[in-house]
Amino acid sequence: MFLANRENFKSFILRYKIFRDVAWRFVAGETLEEAIRAVREANSHGLRGTLDLLGENSGSREDARNASREVFQMLDTIRQDGVDCNVSVKLTQLGLDLDNEFCYQNLREIVHHARSLGNFIRVDMEGSAYTQRTLDIVLRLRGEFENVGAVIQAYLYRSEKDLRDLLAARVRIRLCKGAYLEPESVAFKMKTDTDANFVKLMKLLLDSGIYHGIGTHDPKMIAATKRCATERSIPPSGFEFQMLYGVRRDLQIRLAREGYNMRVYIPYGRAWFPYFMRRLAERPANLFFILRNLFRD
Numbered sequence: 001m002f003l004a005n006r007e008n009f010k011s012f013i014l015r016y017k018i019f020r021d022v023a024w025r026f027v028a029g030e031t032l033e034e035a036i037r038a039v040r041e042a043n044s045h046g047l048r049g050t051l052d053l054l055g056e057n058s059g060s061r062e063d064a065r066n067a068s069r070e071v072f073q074m075l076d077t078i079r080q081d082g083v084d085c086n087v088s089v090k091l092t093q094l095g096l097d098l099d100n101e102f103c104y105q106n107l108r109e110i111v112h113h114a115r116s117l118g119n120f121i122r123v124d125m126e127g128s129a130y131t132q133r134t135l136d137i138v139l140r141l142r143g144e145f146e147n148v149g150a151v152i153q154a155y156l157y158r159s160e161k162d163l164r165d166l167l168a169a170r171v172r173i174r175l176c177k178g179a180y181l182e183p184e185s186v187a188f189k190m191k192t193d194t195d196a197n198f199v200k201l202m203k204l205l206l207d208s209g210i211y212h213g214i215g216t217h218d219p220k221m222i223a224a225t226k227r228c229a230t231e232r233s234i235p236p237s238g239f240e241f242q243m244l245y246g247v248r249r250d251l252q253i254r255l256a257r258e259g260y261n262m263r264v265y266i267p268y269g270r271a272w273f274p275y276f277m278r279r280l281a282e283r284p285a286n287l288f289f290i291l292r293n294l295f296r297d
């Protein structure tokens with residue numbers, strides 16, 4: 001995403017406290033301890049968690065190994081603390097830019113360790129340059145492990161085929177709209193087209209009989225999912241809604257109270273900048289809020 005990659009822009013905004021304050025609405029903190037606190041808080045409202053160590057595009061094997069080590073620690077801490085939480089990872093953080101096989105082995109070790117602890121690893125989906133390699137790695141691992149899942153982005157034209165391939169291998173899927181700036185050659189530009197595809201893909205997921213995640217804050221997508229589940233007599237226990245930490249918390253709690261499974265994606269870590277920029281880009285109102293307060297800082 002344009003803003004997320006601009007180093008100058010980053011150093012400019014980090015000078016202003018208001019940016020950091022708003023970032024902490026979407027990011028649970030910089031340490032695992034803070035993140036676990038956020039998970040515990042979510043659990044106390046009947047919400048499950050998925051923890052994400054922020055960071056993308058590791059530039060060296062050492063960085064990728066360090067990220068893997070932290071994910072191991074995350075899994076151990078989740079187990080020790082008895083919180084209801086799984087883990088989401090990004091393959092570029094685990095070395096996808098460096099070497100496919102190296103990245104695969106890193107992820108394999110994580111999934112293997114998660115299985116020994118009864119936990120689940122969700123592989124986030126990044127920009128379209130990584131889609132095929134990410135799916136290949138997940139499908140390869142799925143041959144060996146059940147506790148690994150993928151993400152499908154409704155804005156990509158290719159997603160229906162990818163989703164069908166994943167379903168054929170009985171992979172658990174998180175459906176989302178997609179958060180990266182993609183060219184018209186690969187992704188729908190109109191929100192209405194992405195939304196229509198989201199509904200179509202959501203129906204395929206619910207019809208599959210596999211436990212999937214519907215990742216959206218959009219009331220229209222949520223209503224369509226509820227309607228579809230009711231029409232097909234799929235109980236609320238047959239799938240879960242997922243939302244981002246700090247976004248529509250009211251709706252998260254309401255859905256949990258209505259009896260739906262609700263999981264909150266809880267990111268933490270020092271590399272929060274690109275994630276934060278994607279959240280701002282999705283919702284210009286957040287940016288306007290910051291700009292309004294900038295000069296009071």
Ligand SMILES: Cc1cc2nc3c(=O)[nH]c(=O)nc-3n(C[C@H](O)[C@H](O)[C@H](O)COP(=O)(O)OP(=O)(O)OC[C@H]3O[C@@H](n4cnc5c(N)ncnc54)[C@H](O)[C@@H]3O)c2cc1C
Binds near residue numbers: 123
């Ligand atoms: C659990 C989870 C995991 C995700 N994983 C991935 C992934 O692996 N790869 C990927 O590309 N994308 C991922 N995303 C992001 C997703 O693709 C969308 O960019 C994001 O969820 C916004 O889309 P939406 O469905 O909420 O609908 P939108 O149409 O964008 O928004 C609907 C409503 O939600 C609220 N809202 C949405 N975003 C914000 C925000 N930033 N701040 C405040 N309010 C907001 C607003 O009320 C808005 O009107 C994930 C999203 C979720 C919920």
